Amino acid sequence: MSKVLVLGAGISGHTAALYLKKILGKKHDVIVVSPNSNYQWVPSNIWVGVGLMEPNEVKFKLAPVYKKQGIIYKQALAKSIHPEGGGETDKPFVKISYVEEAKQGEEEVVEFDYLVNGTGPALNFAGTPGLGPDLFTNSVCTYDHAAHSWKNLEVSLTKMENGEHQTFLIGTGHPMATCQGAAFEYALNIAFEVDKRNLSHLADIIWITNEYELGDFGMGGAYIKRGGYITPTKVFTESVLAEYGIRWIKRAGVQKVEEGKAFYELLDGTYHEQEFDFAMLIPGFTGSKMKAFDKADNDITDKIFVPNGMMRVDADYTPKPYEEWKASDWPEIYQSPEYDFMYASGIAFAPPHTMSKPMKSANGTPITPTPPRTGMPSGVIGKVVAQNISYRIKTGKKDHPHKASMTKQAAACIVSAGYGFTKGQAATMTVSPIVPDWEKYPKYGRDINATVGVIGLAGHWMKLFMHYMFIYKAKAKFGWSIIPE
Amino acid sequence: MANIQERLQNKPYAEYAYATRPSKMTLFWRRCLIKQIYMFFKLNLKIMIMVVKGHS
Numbered sequence: 001m002s003k004v005l006v007l008g009a010g011i012s013g014h015t016a017a018l019y020l021k022k023i024l025g026k027k028h029d030v031i032v033v034s035p036n037s038n039y040q041w042v043p044s045n046i047w048v049g050v051g052l053m054e055p056n057e058v059k060f061k062l063a064p065v066y067k068k069q070g071i072i073y074k075q076a077l078a079k080s081i082h083p084e085g086g087g088e089t090d091k092p093f094v095k096i097s098y099v100e101e102a103k104q105g106e107e108e109v110v111e112f113d114y115l116v117n118g119t120g121p122a123l124n125f126a127g128t129p130g131l132g133p134d135l136f137t138n139s140v141c142t143y144d145h146a147a148h149s150w151k152n153l154e155v156s157l158t159k160m161e162n163g164e165h166q167t168f169l170i171g172t173g174h175p176m177a178t179c180q181g182a183a184f185e186y187a188l189n190i191a192f193e194v195d196k197r198n199l200s201h202l203a204d205i206i207w208i209t210n211e212y213e214l215g216d217f218g219m220g221g222a223y224i225k226r227g228g229y230i231t232p233t234k235v236f237t238e239s240v241l242a243e244y245g246i247r248w249i250k251r252a253g254v255q256k257v258e259e260g261k262a263f264y265e266l267l268d269g270t271y272h273e274q275e276f277d278f279a280m281l282i283p284g285f286t287g288s289k290m291k292a293f294d295k296a297d298n299d300i301t302d303k304i305f306v307p308n309g310m311m312r313v314d315a316d317y318t319p320k321p322y323e324e325w326k327a328s329d330w331p332e333i334y335q336s337p338e339y340d341f342m343y344a345s346g347i348a349f350a351p352p353h354t355m356s357k358p359m360k361s362a363n364g365t366p367i368t369p370t371p372p373r374t375g376m377p378s379g380v381i382g383k384v385v386a387q388n389i390s391y392r393i394k395t396g397k398k399d400h401p402h403k404a405s406m407t408k409q410a411a412a413c414i415v416s417a418g419y420g421f422t423k424g425q426a427a428t429m430t431v432s433p434i435v436p437d438w439e440k441y442p443k444y445g446r447d448i449n450a451t452v453g454v455i456g457l458a459g460h461w462m463k464l465f466m467h468y469m470f471i472y473k474a475k476a477k478f479g480w481s482i483i484p485e
Numbered sequence: 486m487a488n489i490q491e492r493l494q495n496k497p498y499a500e501y502a503y504a505t506r507p508s509k510m511t512l513f514w515r516r517c518l519i520k521q522i523y524m525f526f527k528l529n530l531k532i533m534i535m536v537v538k539g540h541s
């Protein structure tokens with residue numbers, strides 16, 4: 001019998017756990033360690049952040065789903081990985097610390113044969129002084145952050161209803177933040193809600209971003225066929241913002257936030273301030289701060305993780321200039337190069353470099369989005385890792401028949417921009433592949449026929465349809481595995 | 486989005502004044518139920534094929 005330990009029950013880890021159990025069956029143990037007792041469908045947090053959904057609609061309890069599937073669940077935080085074992089045991093293990101009330105603070109050693117690290121991003125609010133829901137800005141990264149944002153947004157909307165002008169600042173809260181798509185979506189939803197209440201004359205909505213050009217989205221931008229032209233996503237994004245009455249500040253690295261004021265540096269080296277009444281700024285992401293130790297208890301964290309805490313996998317981490325980046329730098333199987341029984345999936349794996357061209361301000365501050373890993377690739381990677389581990393367990397072989405490089409995978413991003421069966425609207429964007437491959441597609445970096453950028457009611461229906469479909473799938477209900485990631 | 490559009494259009498020479506805007510026809514097609522039902526199926530199918538083709 002083999003033991004597969006999955007750390008994190010987010011989009012990636014949860015997908016991996018469900019597939020592992022489905023393929024491996026009762027003969028092998030699948031154990032999930034995750035601190036939050038709920039699964040959350042993160043993309044719908046945007047609707048929680050504008051009061052259109054309750055947190056309960058985007059989350060559900062994990063324990064009953066795991067019980068039904070025969071997956072062992074521990075509501076705990078993984079603290080350290082010991083791939084060579086330690087003390088009395090030669091078996092690899094992870095030290096966990098329980099967060100569930102009954103066992104709070106209790107530590108446990110969980111042994112494993114295979115490990116999937118799906119711990120996602122840690123939201124590094126501390127990386128920007130003054131940032132975060134405990135200080136001066138809002139966040140929509142989790143359902144409770146989003147619910148808190150809605151409370152504050154309601155205050156602004158009430159003030160506007162009483163004739164007060166409000167400035168909304170939405171975007172990236174760190175010079176190297178990613179997840180522009182989510183912030184962009186939130187900005188559009190705020191504009192929609194403001195306009196719905198006929199208050200737009202009292203609102204100044206500002207999009208602040210670390211992108212070199214709008215529409216970069218941390219993936220170096222894209223080209224789309226539109227209106228008889230091949231247009232860059234810059235044109236598409238500027239058009240959407242202008243349509244929604246949102247002005248923008250680009251090439252901006254937010255350095256610090258005080259009450260009602262954000263301080264930022266531009267790529268040209270100049271420093272500026274922007275006042276606001278309501279701000280939602282995405283923090284920088286780091287890995288989940290786990291440590292790693294060898295058999296003799298020496299700290300090997302640097303071997304397993306890159307400095308920001310994301311896990312090293314089968315990528316080429318050799319530093320090289322932008323002009324020399326290749327598709328083959330990106331990982332295919334997400335396996336640790338040090339310990340071949342450990343894998344990282346979703347945001348937890350360390351990318352070899354950014355996708356956007358690295359930029360530094362005149363003062364030497366890097367102002368570049370880090371690479372996004374959206375829900376779709378996170379789910380696909382979770383599945384592929386599960387399939388490969390199951391294959392290894394069942395056959396005893398060491399090869400990996402399943403691959404999911406981000407230079408081959410496509411991604412779809414549906415940016416909702418209004419809610420309602422006939423009034424809703426969303427921008428649907430697809431890119432293939434996610435990471436531009438200038439060798440294979442010398443003209444546009446990607447397959448121009450697969451790349452889409454359209455706006456309309458259909459996008460809204462799709463976003464809503466996906467909300468219900470992916471929650472159904474995550475609950476492992478009848479036929480879940482035939483629903484694609 | 487009529488109110489908002491007007492608000493920004495009134496500021497010539499601002500960066501956003503150079504952005505393309507949807508015409509009335511474009512806005513109509515975005516809400517036209519027949520076209521949008523067709524787009525719903527077309528886009529879903531396209532995305533599904535992309536997901537399946539993107540990994541082995």
Ligand SMILES: Cc1cc2nc3c(=O)[nH]c(=O)nc-3n(C[C@H](O)[C@H](O)[C@H](O)COP(=O)(O)OP(=O)(O)OC[C@H]3O[C@@H](n4cnc5c(N)ncnc54)[C@H](O)[C@@H]3O)c2cc1C
Binds near residue numbers: 374
């Ligand atoms: C507001 C918002 C909107 C978005 N919209 C979209 C969208 O429309 N489309 C799209 O494709 N993507 C979207 N994304 C991105 C998408 O949500 C992420 O790509 C996805 O959640 C990443 O999955 P993951 O499993 O890697 O990480 P997560 O979903 O963050 O899961 C990580 C899990 O690990 C757990 N964990 C953390 N530390 C530990 C530890 N030490 N031990 C054990 N467990 C731990 C966490 O509690 C969590 O359960 C959006 C993101 C945000 C924030």
